[in-house]
Structures are given as structure tokens and as C-alpha cells.
Amino acid sequence: MPPHGSDNPSHKPDYGLRPDLVAGLTAAAVVLPKAMAYATVAGLPVSVGLYTAFVPMIVYALLGTSRVLSTSSTTTLAILTAAELGMAVPDGDPAKLITATATLTALTGALLVVASVLRLGFVANLISTPVLTGFKAGIGLVIVLDQVPKLFGIHIAKEGFFRDVLSLVQHLPESSFATLVLGVTALVVLLITERIWPHSPAPLAVVAAGIAVSWFGGLSGAGVATVGLIPQSLPSITLPTPDLVITLLPGAIGIALMSFTETIAAGRAFAVRSDPPIRANRELLAVGAANLSGAFFGAMPAGGGTSQTAVVRSVGGRTQKASFVTAAASAATMLALAPLLGLLPQAVLAAIVIVYSIGLIQPLEFASIRKVRTMEFRWALAAFLGVLAFGTLQGIVVAIALSLIGLSSQAARPRIHVIGRKRGEDLLRPASPEHPDDETFEGLLIVRPEGRLFFANAQQVGDRIRELVAEDKPGVLMLDFSRVFDIEYSALQMMIDGERRFAEEGVAIWLAGLNPDVLDYVRRSGFANHVGNDRMFPTAEAGLLRYLASSRAATKDG
Structure with missing residues (x-):
């Protein structure tokens, strides 16, 4: 046959x-x-x-x-x-x-x-x-x-x-x-x-x-x-x-x-x-x-x-x-x-x-x-x-x-996740009651917004991030943009203004996971130069490793 x-x-x-x-x-x-x-x-x-x-x-x-x-x-x-x-x-x-x-x-x-x-x-x-x-x-x-x-x-x-x-x-x-x-x-x-x-x-x-x-x-x-x-x-x-x-x-x-x-x-x-x-x-x-x-x-x-x-x-x-x-x-x-x-x-x-x-x-x-x-x-x-x-x-x-x-309404209310790491593994994921043992790191808050950031949701995203910072009181706020496929001018300006306010409060902004288009917009705005390469990372995992290494170095020096 x-x-x-x-x-x-x-x-x-x-x-x-x-x-x-x-x-x-x-x-x-x-x-x-x-x-x-x-x-x-x-x-x-x-x-x-x-x-x-x-x-x-x-x-x-x-x-x-x-x-x-x-x-x-x-x-x-x-x-x-x-x-x-x-x-x-x-x-x-x-x-x-x-x-x-x-x-x-x-x-x-x-x-x-x-x-x-x-x-x-x-x-x-x-x-x-x-x-x-x-x-x-x-x-x-x-x-x-x-x-x-x-x-x-x-x-x-x-x-x-x-x-x-x-x-x-x-x-x-x-x-x-x-x-x-x-x-x-x-x-x-x-x-x-x-x-x-x-x-x-x-x-x-x-x-x-x-x-x-x-x-x-x-x-x-x-x-x-x-x-x-x-x-x-x-x-x-x-x-x-x-x-x-x-x-x-x-x-x-x-x-x-x-x-x-x-x-x-x-x-x-x-x-x-x-x-x-x-x-x-x-x-x-x-x-x-x-x-x-x-x-x-x-x-x-x-x-x-x-x-x-x-x-x-x-x-x-x-x-x-x-x-x-x-x-x-x-x-x-x-x-x-x-x-x-x-x-x-x-x-x-x-x-x-x-x-x-x-x-x-x-x-x-x-x-x-x-x-x-x-x-x-x-x-x-x-x-x-x-x-x-x-x-x-x-x-x-x-x-x-x-x-x-x-x-x-869906675009205007994007999800914003606080990120933790699965204990014992190199896996970052949104904090959830289903994963109560996930690790968080003192002094570091990782936040991951999802979707397109534009004029209709920029204020809401900014307000939510400020609430999270007020609750956690970190020294470093890492924004994981790996799930953000586009950022509009209004949202970009709000991020720039937010970074200045956080700096005045002693909170440093780190950026991670920017896709090529978003990275291009951030560079054109001049914000990338302001943040500097030492606070921008290809992935949130890379940013976490840098933070842990600097924390260990600070502890050793102390």
C-alpha cells in the first residue's frame, strides 16, 4: 500500500x-x-x-x-x-x-x-x-x-x-x-x-x-x-x-x-x-x-x-x-x-x-x-x-x-505585576498567592507593566507604580519592560518626570527588557543617556544579578 x-x-x-x-x-x-x-x-x-x-x-x-x-x-x-x-x-x-x-x-x-x-x-x-x-x-x-x-x-x-x-x-x-x-x-x-x-x-x-x-x-x-x-x-x-x-x-x-x-x-x-x-x-x-x-x-x-x-x-x-x-x-x-x-x-x-x-x-x-x-x-x-x-x-x-x-477599557487598564524569583531557580515571575515562597529582595522592587503604554493609561500606570513604591520603600525600582511592545510620547514623558521625583525621594530607576522600538524611543528622548548604561539591562534577570552583586559588595565593604 x-x-x-x-x-x-x-x-x-x-x-x-x-x-x-x-x-x-x-x-x-x-x-x-x-x-x-x-x-x-x-x-x-x-x-x-x-x-x-x-x-x-x-x-x-x-x-x-x-x-x-x-x-x-x-x-x-x-x-x-x-x-x-x-x-x-x-x-x-x-x-x-x-x-x-x-x-x-x-x-x-x-x-x-x-x-x-x-x-x-x-x-x-x-x-x-x-x-x-x-x-x-x-x-x-x-x-x-x-x-x-x-x-x-x-x-x-x-x-x-x-x-x-x-x-x-x-x-x-x-x-x-x-x-x-x-x-x-x-x-x-x-x-x-x-x-x-x-x-x-x-x-x-x-x-x-x-x-x-x-x-x-x-x-x-x-x-x-x-x-x-x-x-x-x-x-x-x-x-x-x-x-x-x-x-x-x-x-x-x-x-x-x-x-x-x-x-x-x-x-x-x-x-x-x-x-x-x-x-x-x-x-x-x-x-x-x-x-x-x-x-x-x-x-x-x-x-x-x-x-x-x-x-x-x-x-x-x-x-x-x-x-x-x-x-x-x-x-x-x-x-x-x-x-x-x-x-x-x-x-x-x-x-x-x-x-x-x-x-x-x-x-x-x-x-x-x-x-x-x-x-x-x-x-x-x-x-x-x-x-x-x-x-x-x-x-x-x-x-x-x-x-x-x-x-x-482593556488598553487603559494594563496589568502591572510585582515580580519575584522562584526559590532555588533562576525564574522571575509575577508575585501570586499561588507562589507564597517566591523570593523578593530587600531594597529592590521589580515591576512589570504589560501592553502598550500611551496617553490613556499613562497616569494610571504611574499612580499604581507610585503606590507600590510607597508600600515597599525600595532603594531601587527596576521597571521590566519586556511585556511592553510600545510606549507613546505622553507615557515616556510621565516616566521621565517620575524618575526625577523618585530620585528626589532616594529611589533609583533601573530599566530592563526594552524591545528595540521602545529602546529607540527612550534613546531619542535623551532618557537613556540620563539613566546611563549602568542602570539599563537587556533582561530583568541581568538587572537582578547586578543588584545582588552590588549588594554583596556593599555588605563586604561594610
Whole structure:
């Protein structure tokens, strides 16, 4: 038997068409029903969902760095689009909605392309994982509430999450029994199927069953709302309008950020070791071009979808040929199945949306965050409540603000350790109740700050060091900078001022472990010359040895 990894053809991955053909068709069975459902979430015709699973998917497949990422709309993008279109076209005029959608999608794409040119790929990391967990949970709950009235066959005016809950309860007596039975049946079937057979083509089967029941049972005549007329054609050219650019720009920024964040997350989650690396700035270009081109063909904002990419990977997809197959299936659906799709009950689409939005709500993830870090759990909870209280687009602002506040608070409060030596060994480490026998040295205080020292934390670091000196009363204060990767001008000036004050109190400052950049800044400031080489050491260990040697010499002379 040839060794693993040999050149035997039987051991090479199959990059032929067959695996991607199977993966693309299987993904289409999952993606297309969901794409139509997400279009209804955005308040758009279901055909817009098919358009979004067509042109953007092809463009990303040509430009993206992920081998298997499947690109169309997602639950998060759909609800963000709904919020923005609701403000831009409050009367819901169909023609205005289509134009507004084209403008919003084009803006989203243009922003992503510009971000790629400016190499802003790092922006994907602006939202921390706990905050994103809270944000997505809020989005998931909003989407579920948005779809529940369709399960009951009732209509409520949208006035915000908490008011909508009250309105839903008040309108329950108006429910359509036939709609409720159909919607709940579809919901239960999807939940059970997803539980025992994740990422299966169950949505396609449920859609087919819903169409069949609608056709043979004459449901539209029984008061059950259906999708209605769908044009039997490929998408026509749709032009954005400059008139809406100013109105839609703030929302487009939020949608662009979320599109990119979801795309990067999905691409990285399903990359395998043999795949090329996911390049953030190239992903910005790819998903930006996908949106920009899709805007002219009736698509809504798109991004990489986690669940559909999971389908492609799980059934053996290897390359972006799978996305071409899915896009071809979308085109075939538009051309051949549009009349049948018009019979699909809205309650069935609502059930699909609910099932695939519930996954955004992860109570166990909240519990895990709380177990590790209580503060970040509070951020997640605040992001969750921010979406419910202020709305989805404002929720993005809340999420980013919380992430930045969290980052700032961590940077502004760097850890400052008093250092001791493990007894009997040449090992310096932070003093801890776990190591009560560690040695400290009379007359010497070793302090190790961690992180970047800059204007926001310089005062706090200086105050803490002064407290430690006041408690210990050393003759020598050794600052171990081995964990400080940068020092800003304000912090450097505070250190210089602090050295002068300590000198007046009879405390000598020694510096140890400065990395090349920090050492360069200290030298440029003139502080290195002031301190002198005899008080600067490559490591804290070297400084300790010098102190012990000088102490022994002083004792001997005494």
C-alpha cells in the first residue's frame, strides 16, 4: 500500500466536476428556498432572493479567496435591509422599493470596494465575539417575531420589538386556522429534520409540499396568503438612483460591515489546511464586486452564508464550481418554476425563516462567555438589548461602540505585576498567592507593566507604580519592560518626570527588557543617556544579578 501522501492518483483529492456538481445542486436545494424567504424578510418580492443567489454568487466565485464560500443573502443582512428600506420607502411602493434596493446594494458594494483599495480588511475585527454574539441573538429574535404573524395569518404594524410583541398578542383572535396549521406543520417538519439531518435539502421538500397543498387545496381561495406572481425571466437591468444616496449611506455602511464580517467568518470557518489563506482585503474586493454587480440585476445586499457554505463543504464541495452550479440552478428556477413558486404559502416561507434564524440565538454561548469573563457577558447582553430597544441598524452602532469601549477599557487598564524569583531557580515571575515562597529582595522592587503604554493609561500606570513604591520603600525600582511592545510620547514623558521625583525621594530607576522600538524611543528622548548604561539591562534577570552583586559588595565593604 502506498504511504499516506504519496503521488498515487487514488490518494489525490478529486477536483473534477462531479463533487462540485453534487455540492452545488445540494446547496441550491437549501439556498434557494432560504433566499426567497430572506427577500420576504426584507419586504421584497421572492424573485429578489433568486436574483441574489445568481449574479453575486457568480461574481464572488470568480474573485473570492475561499474555495467553498457560498454567497447570497443572510438572515442578518435581510433584516438590516428591511430596516433601511422601511425608512427610505415608508409607503412600500413596489417600484420605489426596487430602485431603493438597487441603490442600497450598489452603495454597499462600492463601500466594500473602496475599503479594499484602502486596505481596511482589519475592520472585520472591530466587533468582538461576545458583542457579535449578543447582536446576532437580538437580530434572530427580531426576525422570529417578524415572521410569527405570517404563521398566524395576521398583519400587525411594525412599531419596534416590544410594541410588536404586544400588538401580536392583541391580534391573535384574528388568526387564520388554515394558515396556522400549514405554518406550524412546516415549522415542526423543518425543526425535526434539521435536528436529525442538519443542512439537508429539507427546505426544498417543504417548499414543494407547500406548493402542492396550495395547488390541490385551493388555499388562496381559503384566505391563505401566497407569494403571488413571480416574473418568469432572468433579472432585468435595474439602475440605482443618486437621489437616495445620502438617505441610504449610513445604513449601507452598517450593512457593508456586517456583510464583510459574515463573509470573513464563514470563509475562515470552513477553510481546510490545504486551502489557500483567506485574504481579508481580497475578500473585501470580491464581496464588494458581488454586491455592486448584483445591484444592477435586482439583487439585495449579499454576503457569505455560514449554513449554505456548511452544506457545500459537508457534501464534498472542493472549488467555486459548486457556486456556479448553484447559480445555474437559480437561473433555471427563474425560467422554469416561477409560476409554481407563486403558489407557495407565505406561512411556509415564514417557517423556513424562523428555523434558520433561531440558530442566531445561542444561549449556551452567552453562558460560556459569562463563565469566562463577566464583563464581556455584559457587553453581549447590552448588544442584545440594544438591537431590541433601538433597532437593527442602531444595534450595529451599539455593537461597535461596545467593542471599542471594551478595547479602550482593556488598553487603559494594563496589568502591572510585582515580580519575584522562584526559590532555588533562576525564574522571575509575577508575585501570586499561588507562589507564597517566591523570593523578593530587600531594597529592590521589580515591576512589570504589560501592553502598550500611551496617553490613556499613562497616569494610571504611574499612580499604581507610585503606590507600590510607597508600600515597599525600595532603594531601587527596576521597571521590566519586556511585556511592553510600545510606549507613546505622553507615557515616556510621565516616566521621565517620575524618575526625577523618585530620585528626589532616594529611589533609583533601573530599566530592563526594552524591545528595540521602545529602546529607540527612550534613546531619542535623551532618557537613556540620563539613566546611563549602568542602570539599563537587556533582561530583568541581568538587572537582578547586578543588584545582588552590588549588594554583596556593599555588605563586604561594610
